[in-house]
Amino acid sequence: MPADDIDPWDDPTAKPLIRFDRVTKRFGEFTAINNLSLNIFETEFFALLGPSGCGKTTLMRMLAGFESPTEGHIFLSGQDLAPIPPNKRMVNMMFQSYALFPHLTIYDNIAFGLRRQKTPKAELAERVDEMLNLTRLEKFAHRKPDQISGGQRQRVALARSLAKKPKLLLLDEPLGALDKKLRQETQFELMDIQEKTGTTFVIVTHDQEEAMTVASRVAVMDEGQLVQVSTPDVIYEMPNSVYVADFIGDVNLIEGKAKKVEDGIDLNWAENQPTLHCKTNKSVSNGQICHLAIRPEKITIQSDTPETKNKVQGTILDIAYLGNISTYHVQLSSGHVIKAQTSNTRRIARRSFTWEDTVWLSWTETAGIVLDK
Amino acid sequence: MRRYFLIITPYFWLISLFVIPFLIVIRISLSDPEISIPPYTPILSLEEGWSGLLQFLRQLDLDNYIFLTQDALYWKAYLSSLRIAAFSTIIALFVGFPIAYGMAKVQRKWQTTLLILIILPFWTSFLIRVYSWIGILSTEGYLNQVLLGLGIINQPLTLLNTPFAVYVGITYTYLPFMVLPIYASLEKLDYSLLEAAEDLGCSQISAFWLITVPLCRAGILAGCFLVFIPTLGEIIIPSLLGGSNTLMIGKVLWEEFFNNRDWPVASAVAVILLIILIIPIVLFQRNEQKQQDLGTR
């Protein structure tokens, strides 16, 4: 038995619910999924992130049964999915295009899956009402899909895919058309449903904040491959590549030549600039080109010379005011632009820096992370 | 002003090309035959003013309609026409739907070609196409020769001048009218809906019945009406392929009109034919309206 405090993905004995075993999917000449292996565990909330066209929907469609892998196998609870048609899989999918049945009312759309499995009438009515309630669509139950708004349609699609209480629920950008408030509420609702029902969720999203909020693990994809699969905090704090660091959140990437020192590396990155020191246990060879990735919020901005080892001086080029935080774009004498973020604890009129000010930027030895690919 | 003009235009056509001619036909159907020009009586003459009009109205009667009920020929012809039209529609649906389905499923670059192939027979005159079926179906025709040659039969079959030949002719002629509207509605169908249905537990067959068929209902109904309505009054195909033992109301009408020169009875036949057609269309419209109202309740 795995101990309670070990997450299943860290437990080598845990049995995954879904296993992608070296799956490749080609459309003609084009490779949409490239030799991908992945385990997803029961009751996980698994988020897929990646640029448009990287193969997220294709991955989902293979799970749902609408595409079959060109090579490799997909297992659900240890069973090879290949011979099982979509209608026999314990998997429901919310389509990116919603795919609502235009000739049926909202009520009948949601009841569609339940009717196919011959749910008793009373139970069916109760379940559909529950779904209508959850997605706040009670008032629209007897309308047709073309008589409601885009966001409402999205909620119908969500309710329809939830109605059958599937073992695995695939959500392809489920909340994109909702306003921020409703989106957040629905996110918490989804997490709630997930906790209550123990359904495993795989969700595609373009919104990293959403992925960070809801997911137990996040997979970052690029061109049909997984670049990194980890918990949200690891993805954010310890990206394994420049690609992931750049894709998730805002980041300063400083390219330079590494020099090994006892507790990490020194990065020689520009003439007339001090070397930057970073603690790391990554094995980097002397003279290797690598990147130092530092999140803007880990950089302190001040007018007097800081005490720390990593510091650079520059002038403020631009200020992005976002209400709660401001991002300062600081140009160094070498031409590099570095972003630093501070939270706006003071009112805007009393802000300490403005355009053209000369400021110091500094960060600790552990703030950055060294990336060699 | 513009708006009224837009509304008036279709009503103008409808009234001048349908309502007025129909009223004339009804008026003739209420008169009596007469050897004269025009071959019926009474004739309305406005010279006598009001009394002339009253005189005219008094002479109109339902005699022709009563006559139609007394001679079994007529209702037999109506029934037989209805049966032939209904069967032909069903056959055309069963043949046409798979054709439309195949056309909609095939790669896009082939669709235009197939569409042209469906319309291509219209380049040839309708009469010539029906005549060519005589060449195929007659006792010495191509079909019998092929079957004899293959040894499937050893006596030529009598195909021409049978109901079979009529069904073949009608189905062949009206098939494009079935295929085109169904194709148009299938082509618009979003195939992710079928995937969604399967995802929710439908087999492919039940997804077809629950999603595909209801969503191209409009196309199917349009196709059925486009085949049923002209078939009901069809005259050339039964005359050429059905011989004397195929009774159809179009033929009866033709004979009343041209052979007997009995315009009033011919008009009565036409009026009843129209009523037979209008009733199902009105019922259908009502039903459609009801469904719409349910949706917006």
Ligand SMILES: Nc1ncnc2c1ncn2[C@@H]1O[C@H](COP(=O)(O)OP(=O)(O)OP(=O)(O)O)[C@@H](O)[C@H]1O
């Ligand atoms: N049926 C198909 N035939 C050919 N190429 C396809 C097909 N389906 C998808 N592709 C290609 O595969 C790639 C991955 O597509 P996919 O739909 O999985 O992207 P995605 O990651 O979901 O993108 P988005 O975020 O825009 O939805 C794309 O480049 C797409 O053009």
Ligand SMILES: [Mg+2]
């Ligand atoms: Mg997609």
